[in-house]
Amino acid sequence: MSPSSLPLLQGTVDVLILKSLACAPMHGYAISLWIRERTDDDLQVEDAALYQALHRVERKGWVESEWGLSENNRRIKVYSLADAGRQQLRREVIELRRYFDALFRVLDTA
């Protein structure tokens, strides 16, 4: 973990997973790559937390999974976004935006 990376806010991993799957179904490793690319390593998501979150949102019915084959014929678990997950993503984005807007309205005027 590089010293410049930010500690992650609780529940943010869930949103990141939903957002990544909104683009395309992918397996766990691919999701971790996707997050790293998009955040330039500013948000360091620990792999353990990622997989815990994956199984948690799957239980909640926001994502679905099935087993497929990789390009070199390895069995891989591929996650995709469920309808409930799509709605959840929309809700969470709105909430997070309101949250940070409010926060920065205070911080910026200070």
Place this chain on the structure above:
Amino acid sequence: MSAERPHVDDEVDEELVFHLQMVARELVAQGWQPAEASAEARRRFGDLAYTANYCRAQDARRDQERRCMTFLTELSQDVRYAIRSLRRTPGFTAIVLFTLALGIGASTAIFSVVRAVLLEPLPFAESDRVVRLWAQKPVNDVQEGAVSEPDFLDWRASSRLAQSMGGFWYADGGSGVDFTGDGTPARLSAALVTDGFFETLRAPVLLGRTFNADDQLEGRNRVVVIGHALWRGRFAGDSSVIGRTARLNGESFTIVGVMPPAFTYPSDAALDVWIPLSYFGPGSIGRQRGSRFLQVVARLAPGATVAQLDGELRGVAAQLAEQHTANEGWTSVKVLPIRESIVGDVQRPLALLLGAVLLVLLITCANVAGMLLARTSMRERELAVRAALGAGRTRILRGLLTENLVLAAAGGALGILVGSFSVRALLLRGDIVLPRNADVGMDGSVLAFAVVLSLAAGLLFSIVPAWRATETSLGRALRAGGRGTIRASGRRLRNALVVCQIALAVVLIAAAGLTTKSFVRLLDVDLGFDTDKAEVVGLSTPSDTDDDEARLVYYERIIDAVSAVPGVTAVGVARDLPMQGTGEMVRPSSHATLSGEQRELHAHHVSAEYFTATGIPMRSGRSLTLRDRAGSSLVVVVNESLARRFFPGEDAVGQQLLFGETPVEVVGVVGDVRQRGPAELAEPLLYLHVHQSFRSRMSIVIRTAGDPTSLMPAMRNAIWTENPNQTLTFVSTLDDILGRSVARPRLLASLFALFGLLGLALGSTGIYGVLAYSVSQRRQEIGVRMALGAAPQRVLERILSQGMRLAAAGILIGGGRWP
């Protein structure tokens, strides 16, 4: 590739291992040594073991939740499917629901009565430790004799096995006090109780307190505990009533307590007041050993049994019988748990009714099972198609079961409605007073009973059709087309069910016939008096004077006032009317050839016109007249039973009976009367003129030319014109009193008749269902027969004889054990 794949435990491991390998590969591409890359990948991952466990737990919970959801979804599918399929056959559904509603409704109604009367605990703490005590006199076959106050006190002092003991005097409609003051004067029902009465019953008090020993002391005994109904009715449920005074029999009593609604002991329905027994001084009720009037309750000491207390008190009674001449023969006691003493005489009828109702329920189940069986058979093709389309056998079975349970639940709900209506209808008939009437009603336990009943019924009538449905092979059902698979075993089963129904219905009808017959016999009995067009009014002359002369004048003034009402043809008075009281026990000292028991007679105190007014015929001699008065020689009129027993083969008129040293002349003989009611034979009675032996209780019989009820207001006014403070204990007609005395047999007979009809109707629909089904199955065959020249009559005969055979078998089986 396979060489580097590590051992995979499960999907979570497989997923995580893949991830670690991909990260390691990435690191190798960045220049790491393969071995170090693997270690680094693990390090960067974080807590691997915890994550694996966490993920497994999440997956397991997800599976569980999903299974649960699937079950619920399937269940709601099943229920919806069931409702849809039931609505497709509204006729069938309606009949089944109707049948279930009746069966379950009747059972629920009867159960709620049985529960309240027989099963609910009494409103006393640890009521199973409370017993009733009686004195017994074996030589005269007196089983449940009352106890004199001195005996009671001796019992209580000598008994170690009775923790406490209390006595009371109460007569339904007899013991009462006049309540004056606020509003119209009223006659209150009263129980006179000794100290220890409330202590023994341990009845919780609603307000204030019950009596203690000091309340019995002369000068401090003008205290009263009032019942809930009186408190609500006369004192508006005011909780400041404690300490206030109430005018009873013209005296001031201090109200010390209010009892809760459930506590009415010793009355069945409601009791107005409890008063210390000592209020009735020795002048009113004798306190000698011979004056047996107390009823006794006791609470068993810890560890003591009924049998032990019985043994102990027998010893005490035997000792008292030796010590006191008045106790001669009173050598024994009877001890009975208080519940048995309260519900004893209705226990058997109620158990019978419960049995009848269970029969109805069985018929209902057999009926519904038969209908469902036929329906399932007709749906075999539909079920086969569903199976062919991939529904599992258990799924289909579950569907059928759901359908039946939906039916049962709906039927049960309707049944509860029917049941609560019937209970209300039963209770609205004021003439039926069961012990603990007030407790009867629908409540949680009754509802639970109904729910369990309907579910059990649902399962019961599911078993057979469901079992049959799964036995059917798919191929055969499809081949058989819409006709279902006609199998001998299925037909036999349905036939057996119908035979069962008919047999049970026959049993019910036989029972109904027997109860109705004994009831009709009761009504046909010659009572010995005329109940038609006779009004009755009960009252007690005021107790403000001890002068019998003055009270007799008042007595005659009341009679004159009532006689003057237009439309009245005759007025007679007795202390106890038939079916309301048995008079007073006397025993002549003459006729020593008869045993003591045979000499025991009931004496009735009547006015001169009593026989005319009640229609009791004079057989010989003369009636009592106003000339038979205090100063003149004592005379009596006797009934035929007495004349036959005491003066066989002779004319009783002019004969003498000795009471102690006093000779009494028989001046007339009248016809026999069933004094105790239509179910009891006439006993030897003698009638004394009230002018020679005064009794303050007046039960006035008023013979009218027209409808007696229309004269009631005029009658009351006539009495109140004489004395505005005169309270009336009852106003009724002889017909009503007779009706009340046979109310229970009538209720039993009509309920049995109802259940018999119900069983018969259900049995008939059962036969109809089976025949209709078999005809519909054989429509093709019948068509072919008729096309080939069979006469329609022959076909009809075959079908009818099939139904008749079933009915005959049922009747034979059901009637087998009945005379």
